[in-house]
Amino acid sequence: MKFAKTFLILTIVSTLVWSPGCKKDPKPDGPPKTEGDLIDIPYNPEPASIPSQDEYPAMAIPESNPLTKDGIALGRMLFFDPILSSDSTMSCSSCHLPEHSFTDGLAISPGVTGELGRRSSMSLVNMGYQDNALFWDGRSQTLETQALLPVEDPIELHEDWPNVVEKFKNHPDYPARFRKAFGILDRSEITKELAAKAIAQFERTLVVGKGSRFYKVFVQQNGFPSDEELRGYLMFFDASNGALPDAQCFHCHNRPFFTNNQYLNNGLDEAQTLEDFVDKGRGAVTGNNFDNGRFKTPTLWNIALTAPYMHDGRFQTLEEVLDHYASGGHYAINLDPLITDIHLNEDQKADLLAFLHTLTDTTFTKNPEFQNPFE
């Protein structure tokens, strides 16, 4: 009996002592404990590749950032997620919309504060093939470094990377996705560089062309162009043996990317001296005043979907663009010598327009893999 009494007392005491331990731990303040917290999530990177396309050379993929399915998937989410902006209202896709071939349809894009940026949003198609730096002025050498810049630009996403990385670490989904994409062991290993790598992987998949009429008719020679398209083609590439004017287009917009990836002064503004350009463009990056007023030649793929045109969006229509080039542009000492008066009549301009429309690829803009994954 005495034993039973003692046992009862001990049981009560121990129950009282241990009962607080049965309570659920209070939620800790701050980010969850991280050491090795992702290690149980499988890391099985599955290589991805860029589909081949006639005329397209192999894409140079950096060894430090091979394409994987999980990397691309993460990059796509980050690209469309407003988590990258200071007030969670804007993402990369705010200025690079699939339906506009990854431009935004505006002359100059506003940032999160509503303040306008300096230049028009560039199309992101075929970015993985760019081998001569990025942006209108070439201030970034790689997709991986480019992806870092808009986040902290005060007239774009106006956020700071340490804050974005904290948001990733505390996110219910992203730590696991970084693990699957890059094999990190815990969320403390998430960095802005990994985020940029993922975005770069997604951007490398934005390959355009196969669904276009140009690809079908002029590359695969499956079917025939219309008379207008053919005349436009012959003038665009100066391939008529003198029967039609040389519209001078192909020198800077050559196949297969319809850009030469060079920085040129295409005669938009007159400048008596090289210091007279309001926007110095490439010159502000290189420090070489001969580069002042030079901007990167944009691709013409999906050009009919990317109005307005030029680095400052000054031309609303392709007709205005053709009128500009036909006029020979404005003089500056570094005006590209290929910009000359080319005497096109209205019918010839219409033919060129018909050809430019063959470069529209809506299977690209509607590709489900390029759409907003949050919708």
Add this chain to the structure above:
Amino acid sequence: MKKILLLLLPLSILFLSSCKDEKVDAFGNVDLNFVATYDGTPIVIGDQFNYDNGKIFFDKIRVYISNTRIQTDNGSSFVEADDVEVLDFTQNNTNAEKAGNGVTVDMTEVPIGGYNKLLFNVGLTNDQNAMIPADFPAGHPLNNTEPYWSDWESYIFVTISGRADLDNSGDFEQGFVYHVGGNSTRRAMNLSDRIIVADGQTTSSKINFDLKKVLYDAAGNPFDIASVSQVHTQVDIMEDFADRIAQAFSVVE
């Protein structure tokens, strides 16, 4: 004694085979420094030079060369490892120092000895030119789509462009663009070049590409830039330019 002999036999075989392995040829390196000049002065992109009664400057100068090799005194030849090189003076010649240093084609593991000729093609071989950028791996000089004419099925072997102030008014109103390509414009170069390659040493040879010799004929007459401001499809003019370009290369040291 028999045991000693049995031991010595494998040792001697080992020794003999190791002697064979130790026979190593001696090599050096050769740097071929191609310098774009105008009347002997290295060209900085955008810098002005006298031309006829006015001025001229260049904004793009690029030359593809192929099958570069140096020939030994005894007539055998040593072929450079890369079979095509791009002399991209546009990218290189952004200041006086870079322009003076030129674009270097380096030849490594060149057998030591004396060489007396530098040979290369201005332009690509027929086989190379039959291919398209998509046929080459990323990073290869011919992977670049920019200098490829798809409708002419040729690379642009040589690009020379810029602007001229023909009346010395101060305005460079006259642009010029000379693109040379197509198999018939390839020119085989054979230049006397005394090069001594020593073991483990790098020997340099400087080759000028003088654009004044492209724009002036042998009699000293300037090319009529105003009348022919663009060349990219006219085969006869391109072939004339190819001849002018070929005689503009010279070994200077």
